[in-house]
Amino acid sequence: MNLQPSTLGAEDSYIWYPTRNGIYSVKSGYHSIKGQALTPASNQSGFDWIKDVWSGTFSPKMKTFLWTTIQKAIPLGANLQSSGVTQEIKCIRCGQRETEAHIFFSCEFAVKVWEYTHLTLNIDIASLPDVASALVAFRNNRCLPPLGVTTPLLPWILWALWTARNVVIFEQRTYTVEETAIRAIKLAREWNQAQLTQKKISTTTQGSIAGLPLLGLSQPPSIGTRIIKTDAAWDKKTQTAGLAWIASEPPSSRTTQGAKIHWNVASPLAAEALAIRNALQDAAASGITFLQIYSDNQTLIRAINGKIFEKEINGILKDIETLSSLFVESSFCFISRAKNGLADSLAKSILRTPLCVMGRPTG
Ligand SMILES: [Zn+2]
Structure with a gap:
C-alpha cells in the first residue's frame, strides 16, 4: 500500500533495484548474487x-x-x-x-x-x-x-x-x-x-535535462509568476503525511493555500513529492501559466530537475513531469527550511487534525 504509483497513467519501466540509479551493472549483479550489500569497501578505521x-x-x-x-x-x-x-x-x-x-x-x-x-x-x-x-x-x-x-x-x-x-x-x-x-x-x-x-x-547558463524544464533557479520571479511553497510533515508510526502548499503572486501579498492528508506514505521524500504533485494539480486547475515551485527537500528538487534518479518516487516524478508540461514555464527550486515556515506549520497542523485519524480509510 505504501507504493505510490503514477496517477496520471505514466508507463511502467524496468529498473534494477539494488542500485540507486536503477541501472544494472555487472558489479551490482555480482554483489546481489553473493548476497552482499552494495557498499563501498571500507576498513576498520572508517575509511569510505x-x-x-x-x-x-x-x-x-x-x-x-x-x-x-x-x-x-x-x-x-x-x-x-x-x-x-x-x-x-x-x-x-x-x-x-x-x-x-x-x-x-x-x-x-x-x-x-x-x-x-x-x-x-x-x-x-x-x-x-x-x-x-x-x-x-x-x-x-x-x-x-x-x-x-x-x-x-x-x-x-x-x-x-x-x-x-x-x-x-x-x-x-x-x-x-x-x-x-x-x-x-x-x-x-x-x-x-x-x-x-x-x-x-553554471548558475547563469541553465539547460534542459531529460525533458524537464530546468529554468533560471537563481532568477527572481517575473510578474505574473505564481510562487508555490510546498512542504510535508510525516509520521513514521502511522505512515501518514500532511501535505501543504501556499501560493502567492508577487507583488500582491495575498496568499492562497491548500493542504491534504495522505495515507500509506513510506518516507519523508515521498511525502514531499506528493505535496508538489498536489500543488501542481491545484495550480493546473486554476489556469495559471507561469509557475515557480519551492521545496525544502534538496534531494527531491535534484530528482525533479533530472540530476538524480529516485526509484522510490519514480511514479510521482513522472506525474510531476506531465503536470509541469501544462504550464508555459515552470521551475522547481530549493528553499531553506527557515524560509518555508508557513507551509511547514500548515503541513504539521493538518497532520495533527483529529479528522486525519478519524477519516483514515480501512483496508
Ligand atoms: Zn626518506
Missing part, C-alpha cells in the same frame, strides 16, 4: 571510498591519484618489491624502506613539507600509517586563511611529494622542501579558484 575519495572536493586527477595510491598501485619501492619488480626499495632521500607511510608522512623531507601547511587540526602526521587513514584523520581539517585554500590540502601535498620524488629519479632534479610545499598549495589554490569561476558560469 565515496566519502573520502570520490566525493572529495579536489580535482578528478587527485581522486585517481588517491585511488591508485590506496590500491598500492603507485610504483613506490615497497609496492614494486611486493609485486616482484625490483629489490631496490630504498627512499631516495634517506635510504629507509620506501613505503607509503614513509614517503608521504614520516620521511624527514615529508615532515618538513608538512610544516609549511597551516591546518586547523593538530595531527601527528609522521605517525600516520597510510593514505586511507590520513584521509580519515583529515576529514575535518582545513587550511587556515593565510594559504587561501578552502578545500582539503592533503591530496595536493601527497601529489607534490610524489612528483618531487619522481623528478629526482627520472629527471635528476631536486625540489627543495619549500618549493614542494608551495607547489602543493599553488595547485590547490588554482583548482579552488577555478571552481568558483565555474560555479558562477
Whole structure:
C-alpha cells in the first residue's frame, strides 16, 4: 500500500533495484548474487571510498591519484618489491624502506613539507600509517586563511611529494622542501579558484535535462509568476503525511493555500513529492501559466530537475513531469527550511487534525 504509483497513467519501466540509479551493472549483479550489500569497501578505521575519495572536493586527477595510491598501485619501492619488480626499495632521500607511510608522512623531507601547511587540526602526521587513514584523520581539517585554500590540502601535498620524488629519479632534479610545499598549495589554490569561476558560469547558463524544464533557479520571479511553497510533515508510526502548499503572486501579498492528508506514505521524500504533485494539480486547475515551485527537500528538487534518479518516487516524478508540461514555464527550486515556515506549520497542523485519524480509510 505504501507504493505510490503514477496517477496520471505514466508507463511502467524496468529498473534494477539494488542500485540507486536503477541501472544494472555487472558489479551490482555480482554483489546481489553473493548476497552482499552494495557498499563501498571500507576498513576498520572508517575509511569510505565515496566519502573520502570520490566525493572529495579536489580535482578528478587527485581522486585517481588517491585511488591508485590506496590500491598500492603507485610504483613506490615497497609496492614494486611486493609485486616482484625490483629489490631496490630504498627512499631516495634517506635510504629507509620506501613505503607509503614513509614517503608521504614520516620521511624527514615529508615532515618538513608538512610544516609549511597551516591546518586547523593538530595531527601527528609522521605517525600516520597510510593514505586511507590520513584521509580519515583529515576529514575535518582545513587550511587556515593565510594559504587561501578552502578545500582539503592533503591530496595536493601527497601529489607534490610524489612528483618531487619522481623528478629526482627520472629527471635528476631536486625540489627543495619549500618549493614542494608551495607547489602543493599553488595547485590547490588554482583548482579552488577555478571552481568558483565555474560555479558562477553554471548558475547563469541553465539547460534542459531529460525533458524537464530546468529554468533560471537563481532568477527572481517575473510578474505574473505564481510562487508555490510546498512542504510535508510525516509520521513514521502511522505512515501518514500532511501535505501543504501556499501560493502567492508577487507583488500582491495575498496568499492562497491548500493542504491534504495522505495515507500509506513510506518516507519523508515521498511525502514531499506528493505535496508538489498536489500543488501542481491545484495550480493546473486554476489556469495559471507561469509557475515557480519551492521545496525544502534538496534531494527531491535534484530528482525533479533530472540530476538524480529516485526509484522510490519514480511514479510521482513522472506525474510531476506531465503536470509541469501544462504550464508555459515552470521551475522547481530549493528553499531553506527557515524560509518555508508557513507551509511547514500548515503541513504539521493538518497532520495533527483529529479528522486525519478519524477519516483514515480501512483496508
Ligand atoms: Zn626518506
